[in-house]
Amino acid sequence: MPAASKIFCGFRALGYVSNHVPLEVRLKFKEKENHVITCVGKAFHTYNCSKLGIISVSDSHPDDITCIAVSGNLVFTGCRNIIRAFHRGTKAVKTLKHNDNDICLLLPFGNHLLSVDSESNITVWDYKTEEIFLEMEFDPSHFAISAMVHPSTYLNKILLGSRQGLLQLWNIKHDKLLYTFPGWGQSVLVLEQAPAVDVIAIGLEDGQIIVHNIKYDKTVMKFRQDWGPVTSISFRTDGHPIMVTGSSAGHIALWNLEERKLQCQMRDCHTTAVTGMKCLQSEPLMVTSAADNTLKVWIFDMPDGSGRLLRLREGHSAPPNKVSHYDANGHNILSAGQDSTLRSFSTLHDKHNKNLGRASFDKPASKHSGLKKDLHMMPPITQFTSECSRESDWDNIVSCHRGLSLTTTWNYNKSTMGKYKFNHERFKTDPRYKNTTATAVNITSCGNFVLIGYSSGHVDKYNLQSGLHRGTYGKQTAHDCSIRGVVVDGLNQVTITAGQDGTVKFWKFHKPELIESIQLPSDISHVLLHRESSMAAVALDDFTVSIVDVDTRREVRRFEGHDNRITDMTFSPDARWLITAAMDATVRTWDLPTGKLVDCFLIDSAVTSLSMSPTGDFLVTTHVDNVGVYLWSNMTLYSFVSLRPLEQTYEPKIMVMPGTSIEKDVKEESSDEEEEEEEWNIYKTPEQISNELVTLSLLPNSRWQNLLSLDVIKARNKPKEPPKKGKAAPFFLNTIAGITPKFDLKEDDDDKKNESKILEGRLLPLSDIGSGLLNSKTDADYEKVMNKFKILGPSAIDVEIRSLVPDGGGSVDVMVQFVKFINHSFTTNKNFEIAQAYLALFLQLHAEVIAHESSVIEELEKLSMKQCEKWTELQNLFTQSLCLINYLRTATL
Structure with a gap:
């Protein structure tokens, strides 16, 4: 079956850290280090706690993971109705499947594994033999299982919590109900074993935390948090009697169990519910995760006993709007998200990732109030431009924000917002321009000037070094309509502005005088300029793309094929290709010399922004309702690809979006032997790649x-003088030259001369x-x-x-x-x-x-x-x- 795309194939996704699935912690005894496992959709990541460095990425699942559990060296995942066991966090070695219901909860139990499906049916597996040990069925209308835990020292017993509020203690060896706890009239969300035997912490939907002794069915103590449901519970085991609880509001509470009171609060730890929380064994450290795509390590060293943020790993908490490559090497990708943050992702290693911060009207006040209650947060970034030629001298990134005429500057080297905010006085004083917004922005190739286009038709020029206004194009406005694009050529000679009404105007850059204007047949959406080739791509509202030659100021190409609004465009480094994406969920590659469509493929989620690497090796995309940044490899760099024009009746095929690692085929069937895993991990180099290629011996x-x-070498190394005979010993025996003097006991050389020599024939x-x-x-x-x-x-x-x-x-x-x-x-x-x-x-x-x-x-x-x-x-x-x-x-x- 032919591939969906001739040019691109999925490489991997960036920016994923965690989601709503609770994290798991595994202690590696040999390395004496804790590993954190988080879910990122169809795969899971393994991090070390020392640096939060990523250790491994699992193989991709066919659908999103719903739950994760850890037992020894195995990681169990639930995906739809299939349970997979992963060894070393990468490859699935076992697969368990019973019925058609989705898996909701997993609990390792010695050599057994308990799974709960969406219909509250419990299956006890012997995962070594892959056999079912026991099946337990519950009526969801009377006892819908929501949590379960194995009480410490309770042999063959599990405690189940339900949405109806009841709790039941079962013996799974004999399939026997031992005891039913009446509960507290609220749904049980969390069950956690306390360091003390017989004591279980129970988190309820109304915010109550019940510390209960299940042996005597007696409540030891009761707490309540005012932030809504209890989403996670953990206990410190480093000598401090502290219980930590997480809430749906993102706050964390620390409870003193000896004094039976609230010890302290940690507010705004996450922007969403704290779904994953684990205190590390015998260490003053705690690891938390949430659906806001963050993973945090806290250390309890504050005077009031609260935790301080020690390490952080994060991505966009909301889908990004705009993505663009930053430098000429193509190693760094700038991404602006709907969470008002600007981030930089590295294609080389995650340690080079940067967070440039969240846009704020008043940065000091935002730091003082905290990010969650920040009243000074700016709307999301809609457009931005960057230029690295003067990045060491002043701010080199300028961004537009939704609904604002104010534009902000950013400094890539310092990873923070810049010192200037550009906003002309006319937008502050003239009531006619009260609702004006900045719609287009562009920095010149020299890095000294920035041009900003507004919905009022104005185009202003500012100096990035001083922040001063340097001119306006047109007598009053450059266009009589909203500005959809503003670009400057590579030599700072010509400025091109595009209005919503389809007019493209060419201006002198230094003296804002109009040179020429052309009219396109439809309204303009946005403009993209390739400075080296002087080709400008103009996206129109009739779903077509026009190519305008800046030198001749004429329309030279027109591409038709999209069925919906064009969201973004990008040129290849040599300007031979124009790659466009639209809301019809297609990505199309157009060949400019021939004016033909050479590649087209579909994606499940429509592309909101895309950018081609300056080196041409990767295409980067962002998608609707997706927090990741996706890399697509350019296969034409590694193999021959025939770029014949596609037929008019060509129907694009859906391409699977890449995962967080290089894609591998997921095997649905379980492996029969453990030796297969070792064969997978060991790569044997073939003796010869191809018979058509010449293979060397690899000898020195x-x-x-x-x-x-x-x-020649023997003649050069020949000694200049013949070896001299050693001095004779003080008596008649001859000696042999050497480090240690020895006597020559052989016969005279005269006997050797008489020997016959047959040397030839x-x-x-x-x-x-x-x-x-x-x-x-x-x-x-x-x-x-x-x-x-x-x-x-x-x-x-x-x-x-x-x-x-x-x-x-x-x-x-x-x-x-x-x-x-x-x-x-x-x-x-x-x-x-x-x-x-x-x-x-x-x-x-x-x-x-x-x-x-x-x-x-x-x-x-x-x-x-x-x-x-x-x-x-x-x-x-x-x-x-x-x-x-x-x-x-x-x-x-």
């Missing part, structure tokens, strides 16, 4: 590069490699000979090749087999460089013998043809790669 260069220069034995060559008939035989050659050093290889000729102990047949051996290496494309070196040495040493042997010449002619063929293929690959590199280098300049 010293083994083969100097084979043709051995004579066929009397020399055939070497091991020569015997292997003679007996080589199959590929495996040639591989054995090559492995023997690889073991030898340069001098030994020289001796072996010298011994192939008849005078060295070899024969003509051995020489023919050696040529066939080299031919086999060229045919298989393996060990290419050492085969070339061996052949060169063979020809250099035995040229005279080869000239008189016709059989060797015949094999060498075959070898010559094979070598020319392979070298031509290799040269074509080199040429293709060099052309591609030169093209990419010139296209990105």
Whole structure:
């Protein structure tokens, strides 16, 4: 089945930290460190508590995760009606499925796992054998299970809480109800085991916290928080009798159990309900999470006993409106969300992420009042522009806000709001412009000026360094309608403004004089300029896109195909592509030279903003009702893609949105053996990637590069003087030179001179490699000979090749087999460089013998043809790669 897109494929999602599913904490005994597990939709993340650094990301689920539980090294997740067991937080090793009801709660219980579905049915699994141990059915109208806990030291027993307020103690081994607690007339939301045996903390919907002794059915103490339902409970175990409770308002209360009173309050810890809360074992630390996409670590070191924020990991708490790449490397992505914050996400590592803060009319007053009750918070950012050329000198980001004529500046290096807020006096004093809003903004390429367009038709120019007003375009207004776009060319010569009525005007930048104007056939939505190519894309309200050449001031292309409002556009770095997104949930790629649509795909959620990396490797998108920032990889950089124009009747296909890690296929069936997991984790490098490519031997260069220069090396390393005879001992015995003097007990050299020496002819034995060559008939035989050659050093290889000729102990047949051996290496494309070196040495040493042997010449002619063929293929690959590199280098300049 063809892919939904020829150009893009899902890479991963950024900006996800946690959601409404409660977190889990696992203690790693070997590392002596706590790990926090949070849910991010279809996957879960594992963080360390020491730095909140991400350790692992699980495989993606087919749907959102509804609950998480931890037991030892296994992490259990509930997704729809399927339970999965993950080992090391990455790969699912077991899958449990019973009925068609969604899983709501999970509770590990020794070697068993308890699951509660949406119909309040309990299934007890033996997760090692994947068998069902017990099934328990409840009537949701009388006892709808909302919480459960295993009381400490209670063998085979669980305590169940219901929405009706009743509690029941069950023995799951014998399927027997032991006791029913009448409750307190409110739904039970949380059950938590206290450090004391027999004592359970119960959180109710009306804000009551009941500390109850289940052995005697007696309430030990009772508290009430005034912030609504109790969403989470935890106990400190570091020697302080403190119980911590979370509320739906985002506040946290600390209760002193010895004095039976409220110890202190921690307000505005989260902007939504505190759904996850765990006090770390024997440490003054607490980890909390909420649906506001934040994970926080608190340390209890304040004078009143409350917690101080120690570490924080966060993303957008509301869907982002606008996304754009910041620098020329494409490593940082600016994102403005509906939570009025401006953030920077790094594509390299999460440690480089930045939070530039939340927009505020009065920053000091906002810090004093707290973020949740901030009366000075500004409306969300609708548009922003950035320029990094003068980022070290002054503010380099300017943003527009919903419903405001005021624009704000931001400093990327300092990660904070800037010192200027641009707002002309006319909008403060003239009642005609009371409801004016800033609609477009653009910073010049030099980083000195910013141009702001308003709904009143005004276009103002400000200096970013001084914050002073530097002029207005037009006598009174640049347009008689709302400004939809304002851009400046790369040389600060021409300013282009676009009005809602379809008029595009060209102005002199320094002297605001009108040069020319053109009329487009429909109202304008927004404008995008590619400064290097002087091409401006103009989105129109009739769902079309016009391409205007800034140099000739003419419309040169028009693209039609979207069925709904165009939300955003972006150019590729070389301006060959224009990528557009619309509310019809499609992303379309248009080829500017041909004026044709070359790629189109559908997404489940419509794109609100998109940006192409300056290096062309990633496309970044944001989506409706989605807090993540999604990366899509450009496949044309890694493989050949045929960009033929799509047909008029082409129907786009839905592309699955990427997860927080590289997408893998989720296996619905459980694995039968544990060995499969080890095979998954260990990657074995193939011996050869493709038969069409040349494979090198990976031997050190010293083994083969100097084979043709051995004579020169030996002559250079020859000692200048012959070795001198050592001084004789003080008596008649000769001595052997060395570190330790030894006596020479051998016979005189005269006896050696008389020995006969037979150094030539066929009397020399055939070497091991020569015997292997003679007996080589199959590929495996040639591989054995090559492995023997690889073991030898340069001098030994020289001796072996010298011994192939008849005078060295070899024969003509051995020489023919050696040529066939080299031919086999060229045919298989393996060990290419050492085969070339061996052949060169063979020809250099035995040229005279080869000239008189016709059989060797015949094999060498075959070898010559094979070598020319392979070298031509290799040269074509080199040429293709060099052309591609030169093209990419010139296209990105």
